[in-house]
Amino acid sequence: MFIEERYQKIVELLKEKNSVRVSDLTEIFDVSESTIRRDLQDMEEKNMLKRTHGGAVSLSSRNFEPSFKEKETSRHSDKVRIAKVAAKLVGDGDSIIIDSGTTTLELAKALNAKNITVITNSIDIATILWEKEDMEIILTGGTLRKNTRSMVGQLSENSLRNFKVDKVFLGTNGITLKDGLTTPNLTEAITKRTMMESGDKVYVLSDPSKFGVVNFAVIENLKQIDAIITTDEVEKQILDEFQNFGVRIITS
Amino acid sequence: MFIEERYQKIVELLKEKNSVRVSDLTEIFDVSESTIRRDLQDMEEKNMLKRTHGGAVSLSSRNFEPSFKEKETSRHSDKVRIAKVAAKLVGDGDSIIIDSGTTTLELAKALNAKNITVITNSIDIATILWEKEDMEIILTGGTLRKNTRSMVGQLSENSLRNFKVDKVFLGTNGITLKDGLTTPNLTEAITKRTMMESGDKVYVLSDPSKFGVVNFAVIENLKQIDAIITTDEVEKQILDEFQNFGVRIITS
DNA sequence: TCGTTTTTGCTTATTTATGATTGTATTACG
DNA sequence: CGTAATACAATCATAAATAAGCAAAAACGA
Incomplete structure (x- = not known):
């Protein structure tokens, strides 16, 4: 699986669930945490998501969808x-x-x-x-x-x-x-x-x-x-x- | 097989599978990796696909809007x-x-x-x-x-x-x-x-x-x-x- | 035919992707 | 509030993929 495909999949996951965990992604793609972190870092730079401690959230959800607690x-x-x-x-x-x-x-x-x-x-x-x-x-x-x-x-x-x-x-x-x-x-x-x-x-x-x-x-x-x-x-x-x-x- | 024919075939493969590997393409067409890479480079310039490390992915599935993010x-x-x-x-x-x-x-x-x-x-x-x-x-x-x-x-x-x-x-x-x-x-x-x-x-x-x-x-x-x-x-x-x-x- | 251009394959140095490791930062919890 | 657990960035080593240059082969045009 190519990097680009991982990016795509992560974007899809974010659309569905609004947030992803590093630990889950390592299992889904069967790669190391380092790799996932690098992916998320890259994607954040490209404005594709917002990193958080433990994973990432989608940009739109962050601004508009009130979190569960809210x-x-x-x-x-x-x-x-x-x-x-x-x-x-x-x-x-x-x-x-x-x-x-x-x-x-x-x-x-x-x-x-x-x-x-x-x-x-x-x-x-x-x-x-x-x-x-x-x-x-x-x-x-x-x-x-x-x-x-x-x-x-x-x-x-x-x-x-x-x-x-x-x-x-x-x-x-x-x-x-x-x-x-x-x-x-x-x-x-x-x-x-x-x-x-x-x-x-x-x-x-x-x-x-x-x-x-x-x-x-x-x-x-x-x-x-x-x-x-x-x-x-x-x-x-x-x-x-x-x-x-x-x-x-x-x-x- | 002409270059154009390879291009067409690669586009077809991308429609089917969303991604292609350089290694697979060398076998399919029985040409060297250099040739495949040159093909992909060319095709990327012509906006026919998006290259990745190891191959290429199709544009359409990736991002429907080539606008801002692109x-x-x-x-x-x-x-x-x-x-x-x-x-x-x-x-x-x-x-x-x-x-x-x-x-x-x-x-x-x-x-x-x-x-x-x-x-x-x-x-x-x-x-x-x-x-x-x-x-x-x-x-x-x-x-x-x-x-x-x-x-x-x-x-x-x-x-x-x-x-x-x-x-x-x-x-x-x-x-x-x-x-x-x-x-x-x-x-x-x-x-x-x-x-x-x-x-x-x-x-x-x-x-x-x-x-x-x-x-x-x-x-x-x-x-x-x-x-x-x-x-x-x-x-x-x-x-x-x-x-x-x-x-x-x-x-x- | 010969010279030129295009296409191809090969080689090598470079770049990229990845996982492991270590010390540091952040969060969770008692 | 302090400590344990978790997540993190930074760095390194390695293997794979790539770019670039060169030379051979094929296609082309006069």
Whole structure:
């Protein structure tokens, strides 16, 4: 078996399982650990995978597929449900803004409208959309915030001011009646606010854990929002309060 | 049996088995190893297969897209060498622009100056730099060009005009004395030109295969360039011509 | 026919792929 | 928090595969 064939096979294995172990690969190919390590090193240089202690993971899985643990802890299934509802709001030919965030990332995956224009400040969302056909993708630019992999700051806001889109899909870290939408980072809050100003309709995607949470930086009060998309796990009483306040609630 | 017939037969074998060994082919055709190697070398140049140590594998099964990853593997070592030289030009505290491209991607990997600011229009470069410490990363924004994974267009140029950096590192698809720097896409050419205007020093990273090549869209003539970084594989005579023209050449 | 070009095989020095070994780094666990 | 277990990089030796140069054979054209 040639090196090139091993590479192919490793790529295939990564597609199936998202990760491979050095020890398994030595058995599969019947070669030494040195050889496998060299293979992985080579493949990492060629951007074919990401090495880890003990083996390697596929690049896409690293960025987009939440690991097993993450899925358990961070309400992944809620986010997928919310994203599917949000995706239905996007019609063929729409232009939309998608904010960075884990829930909005799911929205990007779920999008299936034809011929749409998407503006985003998230590198991960751009990478997801990159593989879809029939779509114009515009990135806002800006300073890269490393922990959210999003572009924020003045540059980002300047770009956003060039556009008026049909719909804006925002993520948030906290949402209450009194303080509205909040997030831990001021710069990010300002970017989100600019996004709201660039859209006709503004939707907030929020899993149940965000309700009642207040963070440092206020994005905007609820009056500017057209609807909050969440799941029916949120207590009915809380949702009613929001609706009485004039905010539309869409549950999945 | 004619050479062409051997070629055909090898292609057939590759379709069946996905890989062929030099040793098997010598038996099948009853010729020497030298002959088989020459055949494979020829066929690789004609993009009929991919050589490996010991034989060859078929292209189709390997990678369905000869786009980005494929480009990366061709002349990869050249690119790494060039990138290392370029990386040395970056000093602590510098602000630089890095253009999109496979060679400049290697530069991003090789960067090791402290406390620098990097402006780029490449998602892949941003992703590489994302893991490094001590670095501010600014993305230009713009429309996503799918085959180069870069941001181009008006938005990109507007962003770039906000900055004056110490050094600009550009990729190119072709470089000649007469036509200067050229690339196949007009929009991308304009973005590159804007980058040049935003920098004090402009360096072009070019592997040897780009010399003498002219593409559709002219980026800029050579007068605007401070130096071309390449390898010593380029014929001395050609490099001399460039130097006589007033362009500094840095080889690795 | 003769000189030229192409194709081929052989030889040798070089490169590549691999496994083993050793000391070091990272992770897991009590 | 410290220690054992595991994984790692770096280095070396070796065998296989390769590139490059040369010479012979075959094909070709005038």
